[in-house]
Each structure stands twice: as structure tokens, then as C-alpha cells.
Amino acid sequence: MLDTVHHIFANSVVLLAARLTVLLLLLPATLVVGWVELKVMAHMQHRLGPMYAGAYHGWAQTLADGLKFIQKEDIIPTATDRAVFTMVPFITMLGASLTFVVIPFSRRWVIADLDVGLFYALAASSIGVIGVLVAGWASANKYSLMGGLRAAAQLIAYELPLVLAAVAVAMQAGSLSLVSIVEAQHALPFGLWAQPVGFLIFLAAATAEVTRTPFDMPVAEAEIITGAFTEYSAMKFAFGLFAAEYIAMIGMSALAATLFLGGYKPVVPVLGFVPGIVWFVLKTGVVIFLLIWIRWTFPRLREDQLQKLAWKVLIPLSLANIFVTGALKLAHWI
């Protein structure tokens, strides 16, 4: 931690400002991604989606939604554990946002290039689940309780394949620092060379992490009515569920782009003059689009089926992936 502080202050004020911008841009980014999701979904479903808010193709729809949430009455049911209930949006938002501390937006644009960056990112991304679990308990609602329990059960299922898929990447790069991992992909991104299986496992686990279809059981509206967030309203709902989900989704996509798609590295060396941030945003966008595409195509799995998938397919597969990576490493092929 002291290292981090030192690291930040050791740099120029301009860089510091640039780094803080990342966190300040998170909320606007969720609005943009939310709008993109609305439009992509609509066009996949033979509709236009929002067209009125804002002049051009409903660009201000998510902004208007946010403003609407601000105006809503904030209802806290009497039976709830008030303090814990109120805490939840902070926990989920914090858990979702902390990942961005270590993600390199370009070679020098990273808030803190920790030596254990990958480890830190994966640990931080799991904090949000605590919020969901707590919300399920504090809401004093049976549906919420089931949602919280599902979230907890889901954590056991996806966390292992997620970490194991990342382990193989760390082995290939020989480092846990995200900047070093990106730098190790100077020739080919890991997703193309040696880690395509790892990429798919990571993507599946990341979908479960951010509770999106087909792994959105903890917030299944047709079953348990948005699960842990049944009792939430107004800004608590907007931040606790929507903003946190989108920030987590952007975070996981950014992590996937960093680990498997070469992060801020140009796709072909010839295009090296294009700034790294552009590549980073593009690659993150591709992963986000994949997640959106998956969400609006598939039905939802059942909780026990997710466990089966995780323990019988994803974990053995990711262990095999580690083994293969190790073998390739020993043979000096990577």
C-alpha cells in the first residue's frame, strides 16, 4: 500500500490527474456501455431501441434513466437491517471499481503497476459478491435471501476457473504485473497463442462473476425477482445493481483484454503510431460486445447446472490448460 502511495506521488501532477480521470470516467463509461447494450440488444431483436432521449439515436437514454432514479423515492422497508442495507451499494461499487487500479490503459497510464497486479485484480473483483450476499440477508425478503445464497454458491463455482485461467497467463508471461503481462504479448496476444482455451474459460467465468445471462441466476427476475436487490429502489438500486454490474463488466472485459488480447499493444506492429489507449478501448469493447451478444442469445442455466459445468468441465479444463502451458514453457515454445 505504501508502495502504491509512493508510486503515485513520485509521478508528475499531470499523470496523477490522468490516473484519477480513470476513476472519474467510470460512471460516464457505464452510461455509454448501458446505451450500447440497449442498442445492440435492440438491433439483435429486430427493434430500434431508444430513439428519443437526446437528438441522435437516444444517446441520452441511460442518462435520463439515471436522472429518473435520482428523483425516485428511496424506500427502505422497516424489517431490513438499515445500516447493512444502506452499505450494500458502496460495497458492490467498491468491488467493481477497485480492479481499475491495476489495469494499464497504456504503457504509462496505469494508476499502480503492482507486482501482484493480477492477483490483486482477481481478489478485488470478488468483493462485489459480498455486497450481494449482504443485501440478500439485510433485505429481510425471502427472494433476496435466495438471491444472496445463489450468489454465494455461484462464487464457489466460477472463482476457481477464473483464477486458474489467469494462472496460465501469468505462467506464460512470467509475471503477475499486468504491465509486464501486456509487454510479454508484443508478438502475438495470448488469446491467439497458447491461451485460446484459457480465454474462453475466463470469458465464461467472467460472465458468471458479473452475473449476466446465462449465469444470471442470482438476479433472475423471472424466478426470484432480481434476487438480492428486490427491495432496493432509487439510487441504491441504480448504483448497487446497475452501475456496479456495468462497472464490473467493463472491469472484467478490460482484464480479459489485458490478459488475452494484448491490452494496449497495437494489433499489428505497423499501426504502432496509434496511441495505446485506443487499442485498449477497442479490445475492451470487443469483449464487452461478446458479453452483450451472449447475454441476449442464451437462456439462463440452473444453479446446480452451473456447479456441474464449473466443477466437471471448466476446472478440469483449466487445470489441463495450466499443464499444457507448463509443458510449452519447458519446451521453450512460449
Added chain:
Amino acid sequence: MGTVPDDLTRAPIKARLSGAGVLHTEEMVLNVGPQHPATHGVLRVLVSVDGERIVEAEPVIGYMHRGHEKLVEQRDFRQITNLLSRMDWLSGINNEIPASMAVERMLELEVPRRAQYLRVILAELNRIANHLMFTGSFGLELGATTPVMYAFRERELIQEALELVTGGRMHFGFIRPGGLKEDIPRGFVELARRGVRQLVQKIPDYENLLMGNEIFKQRTVGVGVLDPALALDHGVSGPILRACGIPHDIRKVDPYLVYDEFDFEVPVGQQGDSFDRFWVLIQEMRTSARIVEQALDGLPAGSHIGAVPKRLTLPEGQIYCHAENPLGELGYYLVSDGGARPYRMKIRTPSFSNISVAAHMLRGAFVPDMIAILGSMFFVVGDIDR
């Protein structure tokens, strides 16, 4: 529930947790509905759950009871069709037809062949619209948001055709004793044909998107298996009965209107699980599309309504008239005392009998399975409660 045994309450928590399987758990009663996204309105299901497993489930009905059976006693025979179309609001035409048929059979009225053909066309279009609705909503309940949009795209054309003829989109009020309210307008035949052709063309999309999907199969195959004997005991009918392998379709076993003049097959499932029920639903749309095409091809000329007395009074007597509603057997038992109004009308609606079997099917299932089961029971709450 029950009380906690003494030895459990006295034992220290640690001992209770580490003891040989004596961790004390309780069932939780979960009140699903009347307002719940999966209950299609106001069905209520009281579910006792042990974790996510359903120990006992009890459907509670009656939240939308409007007293149709009593209300029709205050209406004359032309008015009752308008009222009855409000029971199963997804298939108004199909509700109206047997009521008119009951009056016609008691009066021994001759219905012109053109009117009969048009009734078949409208009924089958209505059936398609109904099935498309359930196709979409079933996907929606399983978390697949896209199929409902596709289904509504096709449904819109069918609805437009129905609207062109009747002027209504939900409560049509178009079937009259003796025939129809009006003849079809210009352009209807083309529109209806376009609607069913687009549907037949797009059905493979639904099949690929849902039935071809591994997750959909995992959620539905073997889930909510309905035993044929149990189904018959409960008077289950329609697609749900046919999904358990019983080829009972009133259009075939007791043909009414001119159904015996068309060439069509009744799709029959094998397992009786949610997947088969959904499969039957999809195949029935193909069947209906075939019937509509044949009826449009062979549509005879003539009048749209027969000679009907200005004042409709039925002779004293009684009749049971049934028809294949999109959801199952719809029957009207009409008693007349010789007046201008029904003396009594007992209504047998398909959803009522079909949902009665839900308690058996839900027992032992997971909570997510409840959604897959209820979603594939294809019920309309207005049709249950009347």
C-alpha cells in the same frame, strides 16, 4: 415446520453443526404471486422450499374471478359471445365459436359454408397468435430475452389480419349465432396468407434459437414430466395432454365447423416434459398455418351469415358444446328454459383443469424448474378464474 426437538435446542451450536447430520434446517414457505413475473398475471403459488427444492406447492386461484357463469345469465344469446371472449383473452375468437355453436345447434340453424370456413381461418389465426405469445414468454421466463421479440414480430402480422377483419386486437366480438358479424374486407386473404407464410418461414429460427440450444435443453428436458394417466385424471387437455403422447384433439376426434375437410396432423410428444410441451406448441403453429392456407384456398363464396330470427329464443333444453381452444378443451354446457337468455351456463375452461395438475408436477422440483414448468403449462389466469 413443526417444533424443534428438545435435544437439538439444548445441544451447543458446535455439537449441532458437527454432529452426524443433525444440522437443523427448516422449510421456508415462499409466496409466489399473485404478483410475480412467472405467474402470467395473478396466479398465486404457495411453495414450501427446502433450500431451492420444492417440497410442496399449492396453486391458489381466484384472484381474477369475474363471475362469467353468472354474468351470461343476464345477457341475451347474441351478447354472451362478447362476454366469453374475455375469459381467455389471448384467444377471443376461439372462446366465441363454441358459444355460438351451442346456440346454433339448439336452434338447428344452418351456418353458411363461407362463414364456417372463415371461422376456421380466424380461429386458427387466433391460435397462432396465442401460441406465439407463449413461445415468446416461455423463452423470457428461462432468461432468453430475444425469442419474445421474434415471436411478436410474426404475431403482429397475424394480429393485423385479425384487426382488419374484426376491428379488434384482443376482444373481437365477431362471431354471431348463425355466422359472422361481417364479411371479410378486401386485402384480408393476402394479409393472412402473408402472415402464415412468414410464420412458417421463421419457425426454424425459434427452433434453432431455443430448442437447438444446449442450455434450453438442460432446463427443459426431463423437467416437469407429466404422467399421461395423471393428466387424464385431472382432465388435462390441449398441447399439454398431447405432449404426454395422447393424440386427443377435438378438431380430430369430434370435428366441428369444417375441420374434417382439411388435411392436417396433430403433433404428439413422447416424454410429457417441458421440452415436449414447447415442441408441441411450435408444431401446432405449423399445423394451424397449413389449415389456414387450405381454408384460404378453398374459401367458398356466399353469405357470411345464415337466416337468423331477429329475436333469439332457445327452446327448452340443454346442450354441451366443446371445441379445441388453443390451450385445450373449452366446453359450454348451456341450459335454456325457453327464454331469451341462458338459464345456466357451466363453463369448462382448459386452463382451470390444466393448472390443477401443477401441484403434482412442482413437487420435488427446483425453484428455477417451477418457472420452466409453469411457463410450459400455457395457462391464462382469466381462463382459470373466469
